[in-house]
Amino acid sequence: MYVAVKGGERAIEAAHAWLAEERRGDPALPELSVEQIGQQLGLAVDRVMAEGACFDRGLAALAIKQARGDLIEAAFLLRAYRTTLPRFGASLPLDTGAMRIRRRVSATYKDLPGGQVLGPTFDYTHRLLDFALACDRPGSPDPGRESQAPGLTAAEGNAPPSAPEAPAKAAAMPRVTSILAQEGLMQPETPGEAEPPDLTREPLSFPADRPVRLQALARGDEGFLLGLGYSTQRGYGNAHPFVGEIRMGEVAVEIEPPELGFPIEIGEITVTECQMVNQFAGSKTEPAQFTRGYGLTFGHGERKAMAMALVDRSLRAAELGEEATAPAQSEEFVLYHCDNVEATGFVEHLKLPHYVDFQSELEKIRQMRATALREAAE
Amino acid sequence: MSAVPAARPAEDAAAEGGEDRSDGSAGRLAGYNLGYLDENTKRMIRRTLLKAVAIPGHQVPFGSREMPLPYGWGTGGIQVTAAVIGPEDRLKVIDQGADDTTNAVSIRRFFARVAGVATTERTREASIIQTRHRIPETPLREGQIIVYQVPMPEPLFRLEPRVAETRRMHALADYGLMHVKLYEDIARHGQVAISYNYPVMVNGRYLMAPSPIPSFDNPKMDRMPALQLFGAGREKRIYAVPPYTAVKSLDFEDHPFQPVRAPAACALCGSQESYLDEVVTDDRGGRIFVCSDTDYCHTRQAAQPREAAE
Known part of the structure; x- marks a missing residue:
């Protein structure tokens, strides 16, 4: 006789135990520390902070460890923690013009005040696997054989030679878009006085204004935005972008408590900012000028910041009176689908039981086939 | 709503800015508020629920939170349950009609941990029933609340994916598109080809997605003595059907609705x-x-x- 499958609770517990074992891997190998992840997988940490919408390197590294390196799962862990935190205020706008620059490149000017600073970039590396990195210790070419040795101290011996340093330039590094704005060539952005809306407290509604769009894009999935940004370059959205500037470095975060009446600095965060300069043919009322596509991410997230800037500009199609025909120009399409925590939930929920719905589909299909076959026979 | 009086002390605490953070006693998870959500969030959801009850079948946007379970696993239903549950409640959780499916087990355990509430598998004994894809066979009674987990709250989404457009259609009660879809199904297949999440008209005004319950369950929604609440976490919408409200599955006079x-x-x-x-x-x-x-x-x-x- 048939007995319904039971024991869901025990199955879940066993699955969790197995998962914990898999996460740890071979216990003969030293366990990865959260500090190691923070230091040596820094770009993964940056991505998780950006998509998890929470600037905390330690928590992001912990999430990566717990998620076994699944960065979307890690972003989800961070978001689920973030949502339980009290929200006690909004910071003042970051002044990225005053950034302590680690990297700054412009594709529009050969030289400019402050100069070009390559910084720690992959840009001109030759993508050749560096087998020297596979050695845990100097003189052990085969990590597979040697790694079982106990008492590895990671730091010794394999630190790269320190990079040459130059004294920091005292000169200011004005933003390229400000240089263009002086000549009136760049469409100005009007600063808003109102406190920006908070996407995590109020649901999206359409038409969405630009602060909401930028918030959603800043939390959005890097891969999704990359694909969309790419599509605008290939003709789906008619973009003519130049990288006015990419800058990465540290900026101060300031708040202004009402009882004080003046701003105080509460810390410093690393951000990457990309300002794309786009052609705008002008309209009846406005002469031709450049318009801005803007991208900003936590940490060092250049690909994301650039893709975000492309998508931000293409979402301004309606505002600038451009024809909106491409996916990247549809704010509902972009904003409803760029969140990877939402997207992964809904795609993956298909693996939950759907027996009941499937059963009604089965009966429906059987009925419809029976009707069709009966009619064919008549 | 048996849950409301029980939750009131916590709501008073919220007004004063305080919460009922657990110290880990009584089996509740330490460090979290009763029902996981903070009191201000619960109050926001209750206000949304009141609006939803006042306009039966109308989708009310709400500031859905990220929950510790993935979107698609019932985050909307969980938030609604968390907002109405109190220590006196007795919770039943079903998925596909069953209490022992893994996701039902997981959600029931979540509430046992964060709310310390009693749980039950008996439909008659439950004061709140959270469900995915089914309405229990045992008729629900007055005072009970059934909370549906909803993946897509918009009944028109397969016909019109743009939310701005469907909002306009609801505002104008412009449901011709759905009637045409049903008509085309009948013309092509001799019957309506929808077997679950079969669209219903609530109180003669709003077209509503009943969540992916089989159309077999649709008639149970009509004039149900229990309060029906619907939570869509990812889509950030809540809607409701108050007790004894007319819920009619869409059909035509010459092609009456036929549950499967x-x-x-x-x-x-x-x-x-x-x-x-x-x-x-x-x-x-x-x-x-x-x-x-x-x-x-x-x-x-x-x-x-x-x-x-x-």
Whole structure:
């Protein structure tokens, strides 16, 4: 006789135990520390902070460890923690013009005040696997054989030679878009006085204004935005972008408590900012000028910041009176689908039981086939 | 709503800015507020619920939070349950009609941990029933709340994906598109080709997605004595059907609504009325049918003489 499958609770517990074992891997190998992840997988940490919408390197590294390196799962862990935190205020706008620059490149000017600073970039590396990195210790070419040795101290011996340093330039590094704005060539952005809306407290509604769009894009999935940004370059959205500037470095975060009446600095965060300069043919009322596509991410997230800037500009199609025909120009399409925590939930929920719905589909299909076959026979 | 008086002390605490953070006693998870959500969030959700009840079938946007379970696993239903549950409540959680499916087990355990509430598998004993994809066979009564987990709150989304556009259609009660879809189904297949999440008209005004329950369950929604609440976490919408509200499955006079059910009897309890799951028993076409509502089936089996059940 048939007995319904039971024991869901025990199955879940066993699955969790197995998962914990898999996460740890071979216990003969030293366990990865959260500090190691923070230091040596820094770009993964940056991505998780950006998509998890929470600037905390330690928590992001912990999430990566717990998620076994699944960065979307890690972003989800961070978001689920973030949502339980009290929200006690909004910071003042970051002044990225005053950034302590680690990297700054412009594709529009050969030289400019402050100069070009390559910084720690992959840009001109030759993508050749560096087998020297596979050695845990100097003189052990085969990590597979040697790694079982106990008492590895990671730091010794394999630190790269320190990079040459130059004294920091005292000169200011004005933003390229400000240089263009002086000549009136760049469409100005009007600063808003109102406190920006908070996407995590109020649901999206359409038409969405630009602060909401930028918030959603800043939390959005890097891969999704990359694909969309790419599509605008290939003709789906008619973009003519130049990288006015990419800058990465540290900026101060300031708040202004009402009882004080003046701003105080509460810390410093690393951000990457990309300002794309786009052609705008002008309209009846406005002469031709450049318009801005803007991208900003936590940490060092250049690909994301650039893709975000492309998508931000293409979402301004309606505002600038451009024809909106491409996916990247549809704010509902972009904003409803760029969140990877939402997207992964809904795609993956298909693996939950759907027996009941499937059963009604089965009966429906059987009925419809029976009707069709009966009619064919008549 | 038995949950509301029980939750009131916590709400007063919220007004003062305080919360009922657990110290870990009484089996509740330490460090989290009763029902996981903070009191201000619960209050925001209750206000949304009041609006939803006042406009039956209308989708009300709310500031849905990220929950510790993934979107698609019932985050909307969980938030609604968390907002109405109190220590006096008795919670039943079902998925596909069953109390012992893994996701139902997981959600029930979540509430046992963060709310410390009593749980039950008996439909009659529950004050709140959170469900995915089914309405229990045992008729619900006054005072009970059924909370549906909703993946897509918009009944028109397959016909019109743009939310700005569907909002306009709801505002104008412009549901011609759905009627045309049903008409085309009948013209092409001789019947409406929707078997679950079958659209309903609530209180003669709003077209509503009943969540992916089989169309078999639709008639149970009509003038149900219990309060029906619907939570869509990812889509950030809440809607409701107050007790004794008319809920009509869309149809035509000459093609009345026909719920779908397998033409068989339950192999365990013999029921000819309940909704059945098909169970494949071998790879030679062998199959049996059993009740999807496990509580209903167990109750019937227990009431029968032993031999009859075997």
